[in-house]
Amino acid sequence: MSGFDIFAIAFVLLVIVTLFAGVKTVPQGYDWTIERFGKYTRTLSPGLNLIIPYFDRVGRKMNMMEQVISIPEQEVITKDNATVTVDGVAFYQVFDAAKASYEVSNLDQAIIVLTMTNIRSVMGSMDLDAVLSHRDEINERLLRVVDAAVSPWGLKVNRIEIKDIVPPADLVEAMGRQMKAERVKRADILQAEGQRQSEILRAEGAKQGQILQAEGRREAAFRDAEARERSAEAEAKATQMVSEAIAKGDVAALNYFIADKYIKAFGQLADSPNQKIVMLPIEAMSILGSLAGIGEIAKATFGEAATSATAARRASSVPNTGPTPPPVAPQR
Amino acid sequence: MAEMFSTLGTWNWLIFGFILMALELLAPGIFLFWLGLAALLVGLLSFAVNPSWQTQILMFAVFAVAAVPAWRHFARSEGSRSLSNPFLNRRTEALIGREFTLEKPIVDGTGTVRIDDTIWRVAGPDAPAGSRVKVVQADGASLTVAAA
Numbered sequence: 001m002s003g004f005d006i007f008a009i010a011f012v013l014l015v016i017v018t019l020f021a022g023v024k025t026v027p028q029g030y031d032w033t034i035e036r037f038g039k040y041t042r043t044l045s046p047g048l049n050l051i052i053p054y055f056d057r058v059g060r061k062m063n064m065m066e067q068v069i070s071i072p073e074q075e076v077i078t079k080d081n082a083t084v085t086v087d088g089v090a091f092y093q094v095f096d097a098a099k100a101s102y103e104v105s106n107l108d109q110a111i112i113v114l115t116m117t118n119i120r121s122v123m124g125s126m127d128l129d130a131v132l133s134h135r136d137e138i139n140e141r142l143l144r145v146v147d148a149a150v151s152p153w154g155l156k157v158n159r160i161e162i163k164d165i166v167p168p169a170d171l172v173e174a175m176g177r178q179m180k181a182e183r184v185k186r187a188d189i190l191q192a193e194g195q196r197q198s199e200i201l202r203a204e205g206a207k208q209g210q211i212l213q214a215e216g217r218r219e220a221a222f223r224d225a226e227a228r229e230r231s232a233e234a235e236a237k238a239t240q241m242v243s244e245a246i247a248k249g250d251v252a253a254l255n256y257f258i259a260d261k262y263i264k265a266f267g268q269l270a271d272s273p274n275q276k277i278v279m280l281p282i283e284a285m286s287i288l289g290s291l292a293g294i295g296e297i298a299k300a301t302f303g304e305a306a307t308s309a310t311a312a313r314r315a316s317s318v319p320n321t322g323p324t325p326p327p328v329a330p331q332r
Numbered sequence: 333m334a335e336m337f338s339t340l341g342t343w344n345w346l347i348f349g350f351i352l353m354a355l356e357l358l359a360p361g362i363f364l365f366w367l368g369l370a371a372l373l374v375g376l377l378s379f380a381v382n383p384s385w386q387t388q389i390l391m392f393a394v395f396a397v398a399a400v401p402a403w404r405h406f407a408r409s410e411g412s413r414s415l416s417n418p419f420l421n422r423r424t425e426a427l428i429g430r431e432f433t434l435e436k437p438i439v440d441g442t443g444t445v446r447i448d449d450t451i452w453r454v455a456g457p458d459a460p461a462g463s464r465v466k467v468v469q470a471d472g473a474s475l476t477v478a479a480a
Contacts, residue, residue: 008386015393016367023363029421048407050400064421095424096472143451151453156473158450
């Protein structure tokens with residue numbers, strides 16, 4: 001084999017290796033940095049790229065896609081001295097491959113440590129209650145601080161989320177009890193309020209009822225009084241009329257009325273269908289005595305002769321009922 | 333070895349070219365492909381003129397090197413065609429021309445706007461919070477704005 005043979009073979013191998021070193025295909029989602037003699041010169045974007053072999057070298061292959069890193073769990077002491085365990089996630093994207101490659105060493109670690117320290121400072125300035133209830137605010141404050149801090153590295157932190165905030169177990173238990181007590185309190189208050197309301201309503205109802213009853217009684221009394229007034233009036237009128245009649249006539253007419261009433265009352269007494277024996281008070285004897293008086297009146301009226309004028313007057317004042325039969329005691 | 337090249341000669345190049353192209357499919361990188369093309373070209377030329385094997389091998393090397401500018405020309409014209417998603421992995425460039433409301437005032441050249449549920453720090457002339465700004469330039473992660 002001559003020297004030219006070996007040269008030809010070596011030349012082909014060199015060409016192949018050179019081409020291999022000079023042609024670079026960068027996949028989408030990545031940027032490659034190029035270093036000439038170890039110094040950064042340019043960035044290759046996705047697609048086919050040529051570099052000058054022997055001079056240029058691919059430095060870092062930087063991922064330009066948004067990436068997520070988890071922030072490891074750590075203990076944070078809040079402003080009110082509660083120790084909570086916190087972890088989270090951060091999303092970032094590299095926008096400048098050169099800066100992300102050379103401005104910072106160990107990019108992920110730098111972001112993690114930066115975020116962890118900022119979680120401590122943000123949450124350390126808040127009370128436990130605020131820490132548990134203002135997660136959005138914490139996320140936003142973290143994002144502002146961390147994003148500003150990483151901007152010299154050519155990347156942007158798009159989002160930092162606190163994943164879990166775990167207070168110590170005894171604190172969780174106490175919080176549970178507090179919540180339960182709060183609800184029991186609310187329930188008790190509601191119940192008492194309900195009772196109060198119902199009592200008031202019931203009393204109101206009773207009061208209303210009594211008022212109505214009293215009003216009814218009042219009304220009834222008014223009407224009773226009226227009735228009594230009216231009957232008294234009627235009585236008075238009747239009496240007046242009788243006395244007027246008497247004044248015009250003889251006193252005997254009055255006696256006649258009284259006798260009539262007596263007899264009628266006595267008749268009623270005797271007419272009672274199941275009354276065979278009539279018990280009369282002693283006083284009644286004097287009534288019987290009066291019957292004799294009535295007989296006298298009758299005799300005086302009809303038996304004896306009187307002046308024609310008097311007779312005429314009697315006739316007008318006493319209804320003509322014929323001769324009054326002598327009063328008799330009830331037969332039965 | 334020399335005998336093998338000289339006797340198989342022409343067919344060798346064509347077989348070599350096909351093998352290179354097949355390898356390209358297995359390990360993509362647009363690199364073995366045009367080595368394969370160069371090999372096929374040498375093979376076809378060898379049918380016509382039948383040069384010595386050393387010449388053939390040098391022709392292969394020359395074709396391989398010559399393919400670089402030719403391919404580059406092709407790649408450029410390919411790259412200049414409009415892509416279906418030109419802003420893939422270039423989020424800031426997609427923001428150029430859009431208008432936003434300043435969340436924090438621009439003081440000493442920097443302020444913040446809220447874009448797509450995250451906070452972007454922007455550079456530009458001083459302006460109070462709430463004023464409308466327009467993104468005029470994007471350089472990496474930093475946006476430059478002007479009053480809209």
